[in-house]
Amino acid sequence: MHRLLIALLAALDAVLAAAGGIAVVLAPLTLLWVFGVGSPDWGALWPAAAAVWHLGHLVPVTITLPDAYLAVTGIDPTFATFTLSLAPLAFAAFTGLFAARSGARAAEAGGGLTGWISGSLVFAALSAGVALTSGAALVASETWLAILLPSLIFLVPSLIGALVGAWRVGDDGPVDALRERIERMPTAWAPVPGLALRGLALTTLGLVGVGAVVVVAGLIARASQVIGLYQASNADLIGATVIALGQLFYLPTLVLWGISFAAGPGFALGTDTAVTPAATQVGALPGIPVLGAVPDSTSSWLLLLALLPVAVGALTGWILRSRMPFTTGPEPLGPRLVLAVAVAALTGGMGALAAVVSSGSIGPGRLADTGPQPGPLALTLGLEVLVGLAILLLSPRFGADEGEDRFEEREHRGFSFTAREHVPFDRDEHVTGPTPTGSRLGAGIAHDVWPSSYRDPDAVATDTALGTRGGASDSETSSSRAGAGASTRSVSLPPASDPKPSAPVASAERAGASEDLTDDEVRARIRAAWSEHGGEPGGKG
Numbered sequence: 001m002h003r004l005l006i007a008l009l010a011a012l013d014a015v016l017a018a019a020g021g022i023a024v025v026l027a028p029l030t031l032l033w034v035f036g037v038g039s040p041d042w043g044a045l046w047p048a049a050a051a052v053w054h055l056g057h058l059v060p061v062t063i064t065l066p067d068a069y070l071a072v073t074g075i076d077p078t079f080a081t082f083t084l085s086l087a088p089l090a091f092a093a094f095t096g097l098f099a100a101r102s103g104a105r106a107a108e109a110g111g112g113l114t115g116w117i118s119g120s121l122v123f124a125a126l127s128a129g130v131a132l133t134s135g136a137a138l139v140a141s142e143t144w145l146a147i148l149l150p151s152l153i154f155l156v157p158s159l160i161g162a163l164v165g166a167w168r169v170g171d172d173g174p175v176d177a178l179r180e181r182i183e184r185m186p187t188a189w190a191p192v193p194g195l196a197l198r199g200l201a202l203t204t205l206g207l208v209g210v211g212a213v214v215v216v217a218g219l220i221a222r223a224s225q226v227i228g229l230y231q232a233s234n235a236d237l238i239g240a241t242v243i244a245l246g247q248l249f250y251l252p253t254l255v256l257w258g259i260s261f262a263a264g265p266g267f268a269l270g271t272d273t274a275v276t277p278a279a280t281q282v283g284a285l286p287g288i289p290v291l292g293a294v295p296d297s298t299s300s301w302l303l304l305l306a307l308l309p310v311a312v313g314a315l316t317g318w319i320l321r322s323r324m325p326f327t328t329g330p331e332p333l334g335p336r337l338v339l340a341v342a343v344a345a346l347t348g349g350m351g352a353l354a355a356v357v358s359s360g361s362i363g364p365g366r367l368a369d370t371g372p373q374p375g376p377l378a379l380t381l382g383l384e385v386l387v388g389l390a391i392l393l394l395s396p397r398f399g400a401d402e403g404e405d406r407f408e409e410r411e412h413r414g415f416s417f418t419a420r421e422h423v424p425f426d427r428d429e430h431v432t433g434p435t436p437t438g439s440r441l442g443a444g445i446a447h448d449v450w451p452s453s454y455r456d457p458d459a460v461a462t463d464t465a466l467g468t469r470g471g472a473s474d475s476e477t478s479s480s481r482a483g484a485g486a487s488t489r490s491v492s493l494p495p496a497s498d499p500k501p502s503a504p505v506a507s508a509e510r511a512g513a514s515e516d517l518t519d520d521e522v523r524a525r526i527r528a529a530w531s532e533h534g535g536e537p538g539g540k541g
Contacts, residue, residue, distance in 0.1 A: 003111045010115035013102035014122035017154065020098070021091050022130070025052045028245055035238055050134030054141050055084060056091025056249065057150040058357060061141050085360030086370055088249035089256070092153050092357070099123075099154040100161035107165025116155075116162045124151040187325060188332045192339050195320050199343035202319060203385055204350055206312035207259050214258035214305070215251075218293035225292035233287060247290045253371075254290065256358035259351070260372035262305040263380045267359075268373075269294065271366040277302035286363065309381060313388020316343065321392050333394070340389040348382025 026049040033045050055061050065080045099119065106115020124147065131146035166175040182190055219226060235243060257267045266276030269291070273282045280298050285291050320339065324331075352374040359371025517525075 003114045006106050006109050006111035006115050007118035009109075010102055010106050010119035011122040013098065013105075014119040014154065015126065017095050017098040017102075018123055018126040018130075021056070021094055022049060022053050024091075024094075025049045025056075028242065032238060032242060044136065044138075047134045047136035047139055050130050051136075051139040051141065052088075053091060053130065054134075054146050054150070056088045057095065057153050058087050058092060059141050059146050059149050060085040060360070061139060064138050064140075066138065079364035082364035083361050083368070084363070086250075086362045087253065087357060087360060088246070089252035089357060090249040093252050095150070095153050096157040099156075099158040100164075103158035103161030103163075104165035107162045107171065108169050110171075112162035112166045112171060116158050119158055120151065120155040123154040127151050188327075188335045191324060192335050192342070195323060195339055196342040196346065198323075199316050199320050199339070199389075200346040200350065202316040203312055203343060203347045206315060207309060207347075207351075207381070208255060210262050210308045210312060211255040211258035213308075214262050215254050215293070218258075218295070219290075222293045222295070226289050229287055229289040229292045233289070243289065247288070250290070253358045256354045257372065259354065259381075260377050262308050263351075263377060263384060264303075264306050265372060265376035265380055267371050269367075269370055271369045273366075277305055283366070286367070306384060309384035310388040313344070313347075313385035314391050315388070316385070317389040317392030320389075336393045340386060340393045343389055344382045344386035347385045348378040351381035352378035 026045075029045060029049050029052075033042070051061050061084045063082060063084055065075065067080075069075075070077055070080055102119050103112065103116050106112050106119075109115070127150040128147045130150075131141075131143050134146075163175065166173075167179065170176050170179075182193055184190075230240065230243075233239070233243065260267050261275065261277065264277060266274055268274055269282050269285060274280070275282060275294055277298055278300075280295055282294065285294070317340070320343070321336075324336070355372040355374040355377045359373075361368040362370050
């Protein structure tokens with residue numbers, strides 16, 4: 001695909017990512033402005049929507065309450081200005097996933113770098129436009145943060161998606177060079193970098209699932225408290241809808257809190273508060289219905305939730321172990337140990353990042369400190385996942401593959417007998433005839449073309465004696481001995497020490513006679529015939 005077209009498509013993705021996030025906020029606020037406010041100030045609609053979008057991209061928002069509102073509600077004027085920084089991470093998740101998909105598509109089209117730069121620049125320009133046009137007296141944020149943080153949330157996932165796409169299809173550049181460098185590593189170490197990143201993805205996905213299960217279980221277990229807070233708010237249909245949408249936007253944040261709760265460190269809902277499986281200590285909480293899922297007290301059985309991250313680590317270790325190369329001998333310990341430590345360390349770092357983005361302020365005073373702490377969560381997740389990984393990665397491999405190895409070893413052991421003693425070849429003892437000559441095609445193979453070493457020595461002697469008596473002269477015998485190839489009966493073997501039955505060769509009459517005589521009588525007659533002609537069987541005659 002042409003690079004200009006890739007750049008245009010990446011720019012379109014950036015526009016859709018920004019416009020989609022803003023539209024999700026602007027649409028319900030518009031309905032609220034129309035049906036929920038008697039005399040709406042349309043000039044405040046855009047700053048309010050932009051403030052929510054900025055807050056969803058980790059930009060702290062400073063809120064200043066008007067004096068009329070303070071007089072009606074009786075709020076202490078010292079709390080008139082506060083910072084809201086606890087992000088509804090649904091907006092950041094939407095932008096990040098959209099950016100990663102855009103970068104991957106650009107890389108698969110052959111222009112990962114072009115698409116990444118184009119999309120990031122366009123999204124940064126849109127973020128700058130939103131920041132510069134959304135200033136208001138009651139809602140404000142730092143301009144440079146309002147430009148930088150949303151741009152980073154698009155830039156980093158887009159780069160990761162481009163690298164993953166280039167790794168998958170190749171880029172004829174630095175990614176392919178890195179792949180070749182990794183493939184030149186020793187066989188046991190080459191898969192470690194890729195498996196470490198795969199393990200990070202698996203542990204992240206598994207821990208998100210654990211957090212979601214914890215949140216759903218808390219909402220089901222304390223459904224009555226959640227419904228009671230809804231009823232206490234006295235909100236009409238529009239107000240209840242706005243509250244439900246706001247809690248839905250904060251659902252990814254709650255899932256990260258659930259991960260911290262299951263791991264053990266828990267999270268805070270204000271200064272000097274803690275919500276952990278071991279104990280819960282909270283004060284007065286805002287009347288947000290979803291916070292009704294926070295338990296008033298805990299049980300020691302909740303400490304078993306720490307086994308869930310261990311199980312995630314074990315499942316990840318099983319998947320990674322199945323993708324490691326098989327070896328015929330003992331598996332090297334070094335690559336498996338490095339892989340387990342690397343995945344655990346990366347998972348701990350991801351836990352620290354999750355704690356940073358899911359903590360902040362939800363109001364003035366003591367509500368300025370909410371969410372999990374990065375250090376304890378990173379350490380706890382790293383250790384728990386490491387335990388699960390070590391169980392599967394560092395233990396011996398069992399199964400069919402090991403059985404095949406044992407079968408091969410058993411076959412090798414079957415051929416471990418002592419070698420037979422080598423005996424030097426004795427040419428005089430193993431005399432063979434001349435090279436056999438083949439017969440015409442289809443005529444078969446005559447019995448006398450085989451070397452005499454394949455026949456009975458006594459039969460050879462019999463054939464030689466009969467051939468001599470048949471009228472062969474001394475000159476014919478010597479010429480056949482010289483290798484003329486006319487006859488294969490030029491050399492006779494000495495009598496064998498182990499007498500064997502002789503075979504008839506010359507004619508049918510001799511065959512019939514040999515059937516009536518014993519072997520010793522046949523050999524005696526052959527020797528007698530040779531003696532009459534002045535020679536011995538096997539001699540030169």
